[in-house]
Amino acid sequence: MTVDARPLAIALMGPTASGKTALALEWAQxxxxxxxSVDSALVYRGLDIGAAKPTGAEQAAVRHHMLDLRDPWQPYSAAEFASDARRALDDIVARGGLPILAGGTGLYFHALLHGLSDMPEADAAMRAALEAEAGxxxxxxxxxxxxxxxxVAAARIHATDAQRIQRALEVFRLSGRTISDWRRSAINVPRLPFRVLxxxxAPHDRAVLHQRIEGRFDAMLRDGFLDEVRHLRALPELRDHPRPLDLPALRAVGYRQAWEHLDGAFDAIEFRDRGIFATRQLAKRQLTWLRGELDARWFDPLHERQGLERALRLFLPT
Known part of the structure; x- marks a missing residue:
């Protein structure tokens, strides 16, 4: 009988506000x-309150990786994430630790666990979002x-060619790299040689998740989210950028809505409504992606804690 000698890792996946961070901290300790971290917003410095970045105390209690890697005006792709996260995993195992992957960015998980083909595959949620935006x-x-x-791509694609415009923007928004760049330098990252639980x-009741999203957004507002965005707006690289809201960092939910609110596009009440709605839409897209992870086990973190603990015990060596 062949023994699986691959190192172990745990992946805690789920929509935003589902409790991943708290469980990851508990299990890590x-x-x-x-x-x-497997979160496309947390790689950016300065995106702290609105991205629910682990606090200083949490980072002091447990060592974290893949945080604060870029300034918000700098690009960062899924392929870069896969390479950087793989090194972090190897370092953790070399020190005798257990890597706990925690986050909700599907493309980052896919890039790390399964590798990337020449460019991101079609994403139904992203395409639906682009269709709505085009409408x-x-x-x-x-x-x-x-x-x-x-x-380069725009020169090849006619302004009425909706399908090709959609694909080019889909690739860029999913990866942070243009479709032309993907075609110039194909990337093929090998599958992760770890055994991953x-x-x-995900709460069974969607209303519970919506309540958690609303409560967390209000907590962020109380903690100074708008002041955080004011600070970002004052940075010369963002203040002088011709279209800051085209930057991947500022497409993170909440940040675009806060930026537009501070531009005077709508009042504080509408800002809150828009921010909560955008976060709910993000959670919906995340759940859509997660349903494609056929080897993942689903648990309601509020009501199935025993099941989570049982899955952990069965996975770890005795």
Whole structure:
């Protein structure tokens, strides 16, 4: 009988506000683990309150990885994440620790666990979002956006070619790299040589998740989220940027809405409503992606804690 000698890792996956961070911290402290963030907002410095970045005390209690890697005006791709996170995992195991992957960015998980093909695969949620955006702004406006971020592709794609505009923007928004860049330098990251316990934390009752999202957003407002965004707006690199809201960092939920509110586009009440709605939409997209992870086990973190603990015991060596 062949023994699986691959090192172990735990992946705590789930929509935003589902309790991943708290469980990752608890298990890391109990098991001598270290946390590897799988979150596309947490890689950016300065995105702290609005991105629910682990606090200083939490980072002091448990070693964290993949936080604060870039300034918000700098690009960071899923391929870079996979490479950087793989090194972090190897370092944790070399020190005798247990890596605990925690986050909700599906593309980052896919890149790390399964590797990337030449470019991201089609994403139904992202395509639906682009369709909705085109319905509001028109495909010509989206083609103009493509012209700004990838003039090479825009020159090849007619302003009325909705399908190709959608694909080019889909690739950029999913990966942070233009479709032209992907075609110039194909990337093929090997599958992760770890044995991974994949657990999805998701309340069975969607209303519970919505309540948690609303409560967390209000807590962020009380903790100074708008002051955080004011600080970002004052940074010269963002203040002088011609289109800051096109930057991947500022497409993080809440930040775009806060930026537009501070621009005077709508009042504080509408800002809160828009921020909560955008976060709920993010959670919906995350759940859609997670349903495609057929080898992941789903648990309601509020009512199935015993099941989570049982899955952990069965996975870890005795």
């Amino acid at each position: 109990r098991l001598g683990g270290e946390i590897v 509001e702004r028109g495909w010509a406006a989206l083609h103009a956006e493509l012209q700004r971020i990838d003039p 994949k657990l999805v934390l």
